[in-house]
Amino acid sequence: MAMPISQQNAASLGEATLDFSGGDALLRISGDWILGGSHTLSKEIIEKLPDGVKRLSFEVSALGSYDSTLISMLLRIIKQVQSGGADIDFRSLPDSVVSMLGLAVAVPEADAKKTSKRIDFVNRVGVRAINIISNTKDYISFFGDVTIAFCKLLCGRARMRGSDLMMIIQRSGPEALPIVALISFLVGLILAFVGSIQLAKYGSEIFVADLVGIAMVREMGAMMVGVVMSGRTGAAFAAELGSMKVNEEISAFKTFGISPIEFLVLPRIIALVLMFPLLTIFADVIGALGGLVIGVGMFDVSYEQYSSRTVAALNLVQISTGVGKSIIFGLIVACIGCRMGMACQNSSSGVGRATTSSVVQSITWIIVADAIFAVIFTIFDI
Amino acid sequence: MRERGGMQEDVFKIENLTMAYDDYTVMQDLNFTVKRGEIFFIMGGSGCGKSTLLRHMIGLIHPAKGAIYYNGKNFSDATAEQKQDMLREFGVLYQGGALWSSMSLSENIMLPLKEFSNIGDAEAEDLVNLKLSLVGLGGFGGFYPSEISGGMAKRAGLARAIALDPKVLFFDEPSAGLDPVSSHRLDELILQMRDCLGATVVIVSHELSSIFDIADRAVFLDAKTKRQTAVGDPRLMRETGPDEVRFFLNRGALPAGQKEKSLI
Numbered sequence: 001m002a003m004p005i006s007q008q009n010a011a012s013l014g015e016a017t018l019d020f021s022g023g024d025a026l027l028r029i030s031g032d033w034i035l036g037g038s039h040t041l042s043k044e045i046i047e048k049l050p051d052g053v054k055r056l057s058f059e060v061s062a063l064g065s066y067d068s069t070l071i072s073m074l075l076r077i078i079k080q081v082q083s084g085g086a087d088i089d090f091r092s093l094p095d096s097v098v099s100m101l102g103l104a105v106a107v108p109e110a111d112a113k114k115t116s117k118r119i120d121f122v123n124r125v126g127v128r129a130i131n132i133i134s135n136t137k138d139y140i141s142f143f144g145d146v147t148i149a150f151c152k153l154l155c156g157r158a159r160m161r162g163s164d165l166m167m168i169i170q171r172s173g174p175e176a177l178p179i180v181a182l183i184s185f186l187v188g189l190i191l192a193f194v195g196s197i198q199l200a201k202y203g204s205e206i207f208v209a210d211l212v213g214i215a216m217v218r219e220m221g222a223m224m225v226g227v228v229m230s231g232r233t234g235a236a237f238a239a240e241l242g243s244m245k246v247n248e249e250i251s252a253f254k255t256f257g258i259s260p261i262e263f264l265v266l267p268r269i270i271a272l273v274l275m276f277p278l279l280t281i282f283a284d285v286i287g288a289l290g291g292l293v294i295g296v297g298m299f300d301v302s303y304e305q306y307s308s309r310t311v312a313a314l315n316l317v318q319i320s321t322g323v324g325k326s327i328i329f330g331l332i333v334a335c336i337g338c339r340m341g342m343a344c345q346n347s348s349s350g351v352g353r354a355t356t357s358s359v360v361q362s363i364t365w366i367i368v369a370d371a372i373f374a375v376i377f378t379i380f381d382i
Numbered sequence: 383m384r385e386r387g388g389m390q391e392d393v394f395k396i397e398n399l400t401m402a403y404d405d406y407t408v409m410q411d412l413n414f415t416v417k418r419g420e421i422f423f424i425m426g427g428s429g430c431g432k433s434t435l436l437r438h439m440i441g442l443i444h445p446a447k448g449a450i451y452y453n454g455k456n457f458s459d460a461t462a463e464q465k466q467d468m469l470r471e472f473g474v475l476y477q478g479g480a481l482w483s484s485m486s487l488s489e490n491i492m493l494p495l496k497e498f499s500n501i502g503d504a505e506a507e508d509l510v511n512l513k514l515s516l517v518g519l520g521g522f523g524g525f526y527p528s529e530i531s532g533g534m535a536k537r538a539g540l541a542r543a544i545a546l547d548p549k550v551l552f553f554d555e556p557s558a559g560l561d562p563v564s565s566h567r568l569d570e571l572i573l574q575m576r577d578c579l580g581a582t583v584v585i586v587s588h589e590l591s592s593i594f595d596i597a598d599r600a601v602f603l604d605a606k607t608k609r610q611t612a613v614g615d616p617r618l619m620r621e622t623g624p625d626e627v628r629f630f631l632n633r634g635a636l637p638a639g640q641k642e643k644s645l646i
Contacts, residue, residue, distance in 0.1 A: 035509075035547065036499035043504060067547040072505070072512040100516070100578035103571075107518035347483035347528040 012064055014039025016073070023054030025086075027077065030062035033070035042076040049080065056081045057089035071100050142261075142339045146269065149262045158262045165267040172233045173275040177282065179232065183224050184216070184283035188290025191215050196299050205299040209309035212291030217314055221284040222322045223370060225276060226329035230362035234337035237268050238358035241341025242351035250342070260342070269334040276330030277323045284322065321382060325373050329366050336362045391418045392451075393550060393582045394439060399448035401434050407608060408434050412448070414601045414613045421576055421583040423593050423616065426603035427630065432586040433477075433554055435603070439584065440472055440552055441465060452550075470498060473548030473581075477555045479539030481527040487514065487538045488523035494545045513541040516578075517571065533564045537571070544575060550582045551575065557589040565589065569596050590631065594620075602627045 014031040016039075033039050056078070063070075074097065078088055090098050119127070152158040196208040241264060244250050253260045288310055295301045337358045344354035376382075394416035401408040408431040416422045424432045437443045439450060441457050450457045452468055460468065481490050491510045495501065501509070514520050517537040527535055536556065543551060553572065557565040569592050576583050587593065593600060593616050602619065604611045604626055612623045620631040 035495075036501060041502075041505065042508060068509060068512055068544075069505075072508040075512055075515070076508055096578050096580065099574065103574050103578060104512055104515040104520075107515070107520065109515065109520035110522060345528065347526075349484040350528075 013037075014064075014066075014070075016040040016045055018045060018048050020050060020053075023052060023086075025049070025053045025056045025081070026059055027056065028059045028062075029070070030060075030064075032064040033066040033073070035067055035069050037069070039069065039073075042073040045073070045077055046080050049077075051084070053081055053084060053086045055087045055089060058092045060092055060094065063094075066097070068100075071097060071104065075101060075104055138343065139339065142342070143335070145259075145261045146265060146335065149259065149266045152262065153266060158266060159258050160262055160266050164263075165271060168267050168271040169275060171236075172229070172271050173278065176229065176232060176275075176279060179228055180225055180279050180283050181286050183228055184221060184287040185290040187220050187224055188212055188216055188287030189294055190290075191220070191287075192291035192294035193298075196294060200299065205295070206301055206305060206309055208291060208295050208299070208301070209288075209306045210313035212295075213288055213310040213313045214318060216287035216291075217284045217318050217322045219322070219370070221287055222276075222280045222326040222329055223366065224287075225279045225283050225326060226333060226366040227363055229272070229276070229279070229330075230333050230337075230359050230366065233272065234333040234362045235355045235359050237334065237337030238340040238344070238354045239351055241265075241338060242344030242354040245342065245344050246346050246348070246351060265338040265342070268338055269331065272330040272334035273327055274330075276326040276333075280323055280326035281319075284319070317382060321373070321377060325370065328369055328373075332365045332369060333362045336365065392416070393418050393453060394584070395451040395454075396439075397449045397451065399435075399438065399450060400446045401431055401438055401443070402446035407446070409603055409608050409610070410447075412601075412603075412610050414610065416582060416584060417599075418582055419576070419580060420598040421572070421585065421596050423597045423600035424584065424586045424603065425588055425593060425600050425616070425630070427588065427605050430603045430605035431608075432588075432603060436552055436554055436584065436586045440474055441469060470546065471549040472552060473543035473546065473550070474552045475536070475539045475543045475554065475556060477558055478532070479527070479535035481535055481538055481542070483527045486524055486526055487519065487530070487541070490527075490538065491542050491545045494542065498546055509545075513545055514538075516544070516575075517541045532559050533561075533568075536560065536568065540568075540571065540575075544579065547579060548581055550584065551579075553583070553585040553587070555587055555589075556585060557587060557592055562591075565592065566595075572596060588630075590633065593631075602630065 012031045014033040014037060015029070017028045019026040019028065027045070031039065074093075078101070081088065090101070093101075149158055153160065191212045192208050195211040196205050199205050199207055199211070241250070244264070250260050250264075253263060292303070292306050292310075295306045296303050340354040340358040340361070344350045392415040396412050396414050399412040400410040401412075412435070424435055426432050434443065438445055441450075444458065455464070455468070457465070457468070481487070482493070485493065488507075488510050491513050492506055495506050495509060510523060511520065514523055517540050519534060519537055519541060522530065522534070522538075527538070530538065536559075551572075556568055556572065560568060572583060572585070573596050575581065585592070585597075597616050599614055600616045600619070601610050602612045602623070603609075606626070612619050612627045614623075616631060619627050621628070623631070
């Protein structure tokens with residue numbers, strides 16, 4: 001007796017054979033038809049179907065256990081036979097099979113199939129160019145919105161909660177100190193190590209203090225803070241705002257007439273712009289300490305000599321170049337993180353893409369900005 | 383209530399179950415059974431612990447006290463392999479469909495099929511098309527979850543839940559967010575699925591029309607006492623059940639002729 005899978009025992013081979021007499025076809029189904037079991041494939045049966053079948057009936061006296069595997073096979077064959085205009089005699093099929101087949105054909109298949117069109121090279125370039133232009137427009141519009149929000153803040157009219165700003169400052173400033181310390185200490189250490197080996201050839205190991213001090217203060221301090229914060233805080237901004245967009249929290253702000261730029265983006269930008277210079281100064285000091293460990297520990301340089309050389313090598317202009325750059329880097333990381341979050345697609349994979357793009361774009365633009373600064377400083381001999 | 387044969391055997395047995403989050407007890411002393419082939423509703427007011435009970439039944443949360451038996455086997459005592467075998471027999475439709483957003487509808491259904499069987503691509507594709515057709519989404523296999531409506535996502539979630547022909551189907555608030563017509567169609571679909579697949583169905587819902595339309599039996603969870611107040615046919619409960627159950631099933635009003643008293 002035929003039974004649903006819930007009552008199945010050990011599966012036997014499921015077989016389906018076709019008999020013809022005139023225009024009548026009889027499909028004999030036997031054995032177990034369960035998921036993962038061995039059975040005749042529907043395409044094998046369809047291949048044996050002759051043209052001109054007028055009527056299809058079934059014989060199921062030897063049918064064992066079954067599940068959707070049987071229904072799926074029958075559905076495929078019935079559709080094939082019906083497309084040739086044949087009648088189907090369902091009478092001998094079990095009731096549950098007939099009702100499931102009925103359910104499967106109750107709603108006609110929608111003509112919604114997606115066709116994957118092959119896009120040629122020229123079109124791809126065109127689409128990419130249009131995307132770049134529209135992205136640039138979106139960025140300009142985003143910066144415009146942020147500028148307006150900032151002006152409102154200066155006039156005391158922006159809707160921004162001080163507690164939010166403090167919380168973001170806490171998360172992006174003090175909580176970032178350990179990772180910034182580790183990275184900048186190691187960078188200082190590496191610079192000193194590589195530099196002092198070269199300088200030792202000329203007997204001038206003492207100048208490793210100049211090398212590490214100037215490199216950290218002018219370039220590496222701000223750059224390392226930028227890279228670390230892109231991965232840490234910029235990505236967090238993108239993921240946080242992206243999830244809020246998916247959960248329609250951003251729409252909820254808009255429906256209350258509260259600008260999400262003022263309420264969500266502005267405190268994040270202000271927090272990073274405030275924290276980046278402080279983190280950079282911190283990174284500079286820790287980087288110099290890293291250099292000192294190598295200078296004093298591995299070469300014949302005393303602590304006093306190293307520190308006095310570092311102080312002599314640096315001046316306020318050099319410190320200002322690094323700190324000044326870091327403000328721009330902070331602006332880049334915060335703006336890109338927030339913009340990616342706000343432009344995120346409404347799905348969890350969209351949040352992932354927004355986060356990835358935020359990190360990649362932030363680091364890229366930090367390096368581009370640094371190159372521009374290098375050119376400007378060279379021109380003005382700073 | 384529809385008459386169905388073989389509905390006497392217990393599939394689930396909940397015994398002195400206490401559900402808790404850390405020190406906070408959600409419900410205590412739950413005792414009821416779910417019989418094979420029936421449509422069983424877990425009902426109660428918002429926040430009373432209905433979804434938590436469902437999570438306990440599918441083994442996502444460990445009971446604070448008591449036990450849940452599935453086909454006579456205690457979930458808590460089961461080894462990882464046994465638990466995996468039990469879970470393989472369950473299909474769950476989550477509130478929002480919980481479709482994997484990075485996969486198309488076809489891929490969502492294909493994944494469990496491919497993971498738990500060794501069928502070929504052509505056969506798997508036929509099965510995916512069948513499941514989509516069963517929920518009225520034939521032809522939508524290439525769409526991504528973000529491209530379809532909430533009702534369609536729910537039906538696609540159902541297609542994924544029935545991918546492996548489960549013996550027990552769980553629904554968490556299936557009607558939530560659906561218009562009355564879609565909600566009624568989903569009820570019909572649940573009924574047909576039960577009849578076609580021969581599955582036992584457990585539904586978390588406070589949608590009264592669904593409860594009266596398709597429930598065989600139900601348990602009522604009372605948030606105030608943190609206990610179950612009644613188990614049985616909800617149509618009978620509406621007339622003869624405890625006050626709070628009648629209050630709930632009559633949409634906040636006790637039937638005419640019965641003494642009103644404040645239950646809030």
